[in-house]
Amino acid sequence: MAAVLVAYASAHGSTEEIASRIAVRLAAGDADVDLSRTTELRDVGRYDAVVLGSAIHDQQWLPEAVxxxxxxRLDLSSKSLWAFSVGLPDTLPGPLRPFAMREEAKIRALAVESLHPRGHRLFSGVVRTEHFPPLSRVLFRAVGGRFGDFRDWEEIDRWTDDIAAALHGDRVTP
Structure with a gap:
């Protein structure tokens, strides 16, 4: 049974809920899973694999995830690592989505590519009016941004199932 850490940095709770869903699903697939905020961890040595996620703010991972x-870094380089980011792509209208995806590539390069993850996904999160200062709300709406819950749980589950299959295929043991 693989020992898996699902670690996350969440600003408003959306990333935490995604991380929790991933942890529960991996545990159901016969992994020994711990779920934790990145700020609460003192050691990752006992884990065979890590799934690391962060919300994106100001086009970068949260400082605690970085x-x-x-x-x-050294411990993560010797483990199977998957990463996910939670951002805004599905909240933006069609013409702005390609821009969001280009920005995602930059975020991935800055945040996780140097760690050589086995996979990375950008998931849309929850965007509420109270997450923005008043002027930013107006600007967000002006460019066609939408508020709401844009998480695609089926996509998250498929990605998690791919991780579980990879862990099972690796025959990772404690």
Whole structure:
């Protein structure tokens, strides 16, 4: 049975809920799973694999997620690693979506590519009016942005199932 850490950095709870869903699904697939905020971890040595996620704010991972990758860079380099980001792509209208995807590639390069993850996904999250200052709300709406819950749970489940299959195929043991 693989020991898996699902670690996350969440600003408003959406990333935490996605991480929790991933952890529950991996555990159902016969993995020994721990779920934790990146700020609460002191050691990752006991894990065979890590699934690491962060919300995206100001076109970058949250500082606590970046600090986690810096602090545990050496440990993470010896583990099976998957990463996910939670951002805004599905909240934007069609013409702006390609821009969001280009930005996602930059975020991936800055945040996780140097760690050589086995996979990375950008998921849409929850966007509420209270997440933005008043002027930003107006600008977000002006460019066609929409508020709401844009998480695609089926996509998240498929990705998680792919991770579970990879872990099972690797025959990772504690």
């Amino acid at each position: 600090a986690f990758t810096t602090r545990f």
